[in-house]
Amino acid sequence: MLHTKHLRPFLAVVRHGNLARASEELRRAQSAVSRSVQELEGWFGVALFERSARQWLLTDFGQALHRRTKLAFAELQQACDALCERYPGSVSRLRTAPFFSLAVHERRLELLFAFTERKHISTAAAAVGVSQPAASMALYDLEASVGVPLFDRAHAGVALNESGELLLAHVKRALAQLRLAGTEISALKGVIEGLVVVGALPFSRPYVLPVAIGRVLARHPRLQVRTLEAPLDTLVAGLRLGDVDFLVGALPVEPLENALVVEQLMREPMVVLARRDHPLAAAAALDLADLMEAAWVLPRQGTPTREALGACLAQHGLPEPQVAVESSDISLIRGLLLETDMVSAASRQLFPHELRAGILVELSVALAGTERSMGILRRTQEHSSPGAQLLIEEIRQVCRDESGEGKRGTAP
Known part of the structure; x- marks a missing residue:
């Protein structure tokens, strides 16, 4: 996982164009800022800056990372703003929280994601490879680094509260931007x-x-x-x-x-499908009324297919078809069409191979108004x-x- 704590120094160097002013802003030694940039360059396997004694300029790779990092930090800023509205008494703490510049240990983020997927600290700890006490402490430290409650703790267990869910959504989108930075840098390398x-x-x-x-x-x-x-x-x-x-x-x-x-x-509209040797398949032209005696296999009521077919039949003054089987399973519908005299209404895109092979055919009847x-x-x-x-x-x-x-x- 990318060491996200190096991104803030990277942005500072971009902003000022040299190490000296970036280190002044961050109140860190120039060597530490330079080391952060080198860590990022090692991770991505490219030079992010063209360096000179007076100025550091972004390479094409650096520009790709810069654009994605700005989008990631914008997501975190939105999260911070939303939490400030929820907790007006904690604004100063939230605005300076290192979490919102992703200056947080990657293991804590991994645990947060594992916990939200598995809902239990013990299974999240096992997934990440740490003990349960260590996982509990890491989540507690993460909450403390943000500065507002993120979890509801009760006898039944621990769960993210609304603030935690809000923060999680923004963090996921922020990290997605950083993953995209990696793929864009690879693309610039021709891969x-x-x-x-x-x-x-x-x-x-x-x-x-x-x-x-x-x-x-x-x-x-x-x-x-x-x-x-x-x-x-x-x-x-x-x-x-x-x-x-x-x-x-x-x-x-x-x-x-x-x-x-x-x-x-x-x-495209739906079509009526049947096996190639179906009794109705040889008809040069059919009316919808000709299908009223047929047994149908269709998705359940309330689905787009049933609603569109029902509306089409109603326009012609016809009732609902005789549905023998309700199913949305393509394999089951295919089997019933091939092995019985049932018919179905569906998009051609659901049975392209069967239509090309000729084992299923479209009956010669139009289903007007059923376009999807x-x-x-x-x-x-x-x-x-x-x-x-x-x-x-x-x-x-x-x-x-x-x-x-x-x-x-x-x-x-």
Whole structure:
């Protein structure tokens, strides 16, 4: 983990352009300030400054770190401001707390994150590799370094209070900026590496995302991609905290906060799917009424698919279809479609391989007004790593290719 205590001296040198004035501001020896810069240069493996007797100028690598460090410290300043509003009697202590310049031991931050994930000090201590008493002391010291209560302590155990949760969110976003600094410096050296975490929403998983990942990794084998499959609210929360780089898939219908950017890549209606030798597959044209006797497999009531299909049928004066099985599991739906006379309404993007192979077909009936958008949900541009940007661009290209192909596997 990056030794974050060296970042404040780094910023001071950038601000003043030389060691002498930076050491005066920090009230530290020039040798100590120089050592902090050298530690950072050793960590990133690059020269951050071009040095002369009179002036230290940022290199391109240094500029990348400087930009990300400023964004990280801005996050911490927001946390400090919010806590000052909550604790007006502790303003002077908060404003001078070393925590808000990340002058804190990395082990304490590791314990904080481990504790918030596992909810118990004993399991957090085991995860970090320290004893439980040492973990308890480290969290106590961290709280003391901030200067306001961060934990609720009761007989049932210890938990973050509202102030602790607020601080945690800003710290996570700050450290995410510093991780991005490392990937940007690697990119400047000509190497795309690091971890890209993608929230994989429906529509993207069967085809678009696998194809895009495969293409990017073929060109940049040192890059690593991790996908997360979870409810939208969980993934959006991870996106806000910097734990997730971006989301891709079926876009939410509800408006989102201004801090998040929505980019629509594809928009297409649902289709009615069945196996290729289904009794209805040979029909050249069908009406929706022709499907009322069929048995359906559909997601449960209240899902976007059911609501869109229900609205489409209602516009034609038709009732809800006969739903024999309610499920959102793609594997189960696929199996039922292939092994029975059931039909389903879904996006083509959920069954691309089956449609290309011809084992599933689209029935010749239109579902007007059932369009769903697929796209990308991310934070603003300054939150994207080089690897994430490359993957996003490849996803755009795959979607452009798909949009130009039109329908596939349509029943004769």
